[in-house]
Amino acid sequence: MVTAALLAGPAILAAGGEEAVHHSDGGVLASGAWLIVLVPFVAALAITLFGKRLPRNGAELAVGAVAFVAVYGTVLLFSTWMGDGIVYEGAVTIGQFGGFEVEWAWVVDGLSIMMFFVVGVVSTACFVYAVGYMEGDVRPTAFFASFTLFAGAMLMLVSAANLIQLLIGWELVGVSSYLLIGHYWEQKENSSAGMKAFIVNKIADIGLMIGIIIAGITVGSFTLSTIMDKVEESDAALDDVAVVVAVLLFIGAMGKSAQFPFHVWLPDAMAGPTPVSALMHAATMVTAGVYLIARMFPLFEHMAPDALTVVLVIGTITLVIAGLLAIVQDDIKRVLAYSTLSQLGYMVAALGAGAYTAGLFHLFTHAFFKSLLFLGAGSVIHAVHSNNMSDMGGLRKDMPRTFWTFIIGSAALAGVPFLAGFFSKDEILASFNEGGHSIVFLLGVITAFITALYMTRAVSLTFFGEYKGDGHPHESPAVMTVPMLGLAGGAVLVGYLNVPGFTSSFYNLVTTRSVSHELLGEHATSFDIMALGVGFLALVLGIAVGYRLYYRDAPTQKERDRLRIPVLWPLLENKYYIDDLYMNGIVNPVKGPIARFINWTNSYIIDLVVNLAGLFTKGLGRFVYGGLDQRGIDLAINEVGAGAGFLGGKLRYIQTGKVQQYAGALFAGALVLVIGFWISIT
Amino acid sequence: MDLGLAQNWFFLVIGLLMVVSSLVVVTSRNVMHAALMLVAALGGSAGIFILLGAEFVAAVVVLVYIGAIIVLFLFGVMITRVGVGRSNTLDHPNSWPAAVIAIATFSVLAGSAVAFFGDEKIDRIAAVRTSDIGTSIFDRFVVPFEVVSFVLLAALIGGIVLARKDPES
């Protein structure tokens, strides 16, 4: 992939500049793009059904499926760059119920191709890594089935041409996240973490669903292209509800992309296996919210600028508070988790400032270096058998490949020049500056400093100094390090797709959509010197302070953690007490009084009705049986029988056995007859 | 009844005789008396038959009825050892239902006879000759004749079978 990029590089870099108004329809590649979604789903089903019988527990099918997606996505990417840009919407009827047609519609445009590429490539890396990481796991087949299901669901989400399909993909992604976080459900914390993620997401999804419904009803259709057309026409009806719809959709995005105050689930989600954290909670699932805002960006930009303000504010809050939290973590995955939160805040804030391309570009680059960092962390954890940096130290000697790829990833994250993160973060800061959002710009710069600081801390504590643990760490096997190397290459190179003033390939890619470019924000044509300078300054300061504080060794890792600001640190260590607030303010009251009240209602009111019905039926039965049946009907029948018996008992005395009496009766009877005939004659 | 005719006087006397002897038959406490009174009754009936011009029947009555059947009765009486003299156990204590029925029967029969036939007379012509009876039996009534012969045969055999002692004892 690296070679292909190098070969095609000049062509791609030169393809920027001109905006192609005329888009191609993508031919068979686009019309066959439904395969991108179908193949992972089919693979997930296949793994579920007979994964256990395969030599590698179904991992072969999983890796094959995502590799297919990666290849397809890459081919689509190149073909859209080489050509006029693909904008295609395909639909196929998959079912008909009476007059109601069920259609499957997919969109192939620049934004979705970018997502296909990211999801495909990063998934392939993480899946291959997982083959090694999950060696000896208690449930490998279940893992790969859920993982592949996730891949299919994510691809469904990003290829959806209407909001309903998007919602289905959204929910499926939530489900697979729940399954994967709780993969080691034998420990209660893990299943609780999965439930926390699911519930927080579900609460946010309420906003999403209401927003979709309002949008659909107002526009009269759920199809994205229809909605976008209405936006372009500045449709009056849509205009009235636009702010509400935008805010509601953003609430949904807040849940999935873990923005404040819905961020609480992401750190706990680190309970899942590391490949899951790398793929889902760094690169793909959490970016679904950003994708949603980007997809609906014309609505936000054109008709609901107030909603954009909300987006900006929330994004800013998130990036700051998460960055601060990353400094105090001992668990290496948590450092990366809070870092992800912070970077997601950057993406969201960028979109909120109207920088469509910047936000998406940061999503793109972040996917590569963050997943790389997680894979590296997983490699370290795998070697040391502990998540905590307290048990690490000096690992660069024993794990060189992990060390160097981790360094590249950290540098990219911090924004070291000429790596991918530098270009994307700089563009975001530039957009803050140019948009006139001074406070946001300032906070963004401060957080860039903090980012550099905590990454230096993490690197120092993990890889430098002396090894403080008990085991014998060794480098991870090739199946794990090769994906890391691949991602590292991406982390270095992908930044060059969007150098202001030189290349605008990425800009061209993500603006290849059915809506016109004006609605998709501006593209920087040159470097913003102020942003560049201040950002670089923050970076250098961060690394310097970090080096000064953490590089030197000490007997325990705790002692190396030299920074400790008195009031701030306990607040940070308790995550601003937000979790406690949620637990005591929301969860416990619901669990306690409300649940008890509902239980009471159930036992006494609902069950009462049921019990009454039962008692009534019993009484009725008793009445019918005792009263009607036994005393009424049976009585009549028994009386008839008794009557017959009684009669017989009385009549039998006629049989006296005496012949003369019989003769007498005979004569008397004959006499009566004769008299009768006589009377009848006369 | 026209008592100027001699037949009517004869009829009256014989009739009275028959009725009285019948009454004795059914009310007597002496079995032998009852049997002998039956003889009288049957003799009276023979006389009635002669009055009616059926001499052959009268002769048969005397021969068979009185001569054989009554004798048979007397044998039966003697074998069942009722007691030659008087006996108090020959009637039911409650015999009024029988009386009622008898009287009722008589009234119905006699009443209907008188009511239907009134004063129709029997004409005097043609006493039937015995040869006519014989011809009639073997001509017109030959089947009943044969049947009655079988009845007699059956009664004969039956009587013997019933009344004999068991061969083993």
Add this chain to the structure above:
Amino acid sequence: MTIAQFLVLSAAMFSIGIYGVLARRNAVLVLLSVELMLAAVNINFVAFGRHMADPIAGGQVFALFVITVAAAEVGIGLAIVLLIFRNRASANIDELDALKW
């Protein structure tokens, strides 16, 4: 001679015979009463035969038949009475009530 007088006579004997059949307790006496009834019937037959001036003398022929049957019946009847007497040493009909309720 009217037909009616014979019929009345026959009716009287028949009724007396009925009384005898129903009132007497001794089996032999009952049979005697039955004979009375048969005799009455004979008178009836012959009287009607004479009244109708029957060319085939049906009345008298049947009277003969009745006598024959009466003879057969008396024979059997007495044989039965004999058997009963042998079994029970008594000729009381009252005691023959084994077929009672």
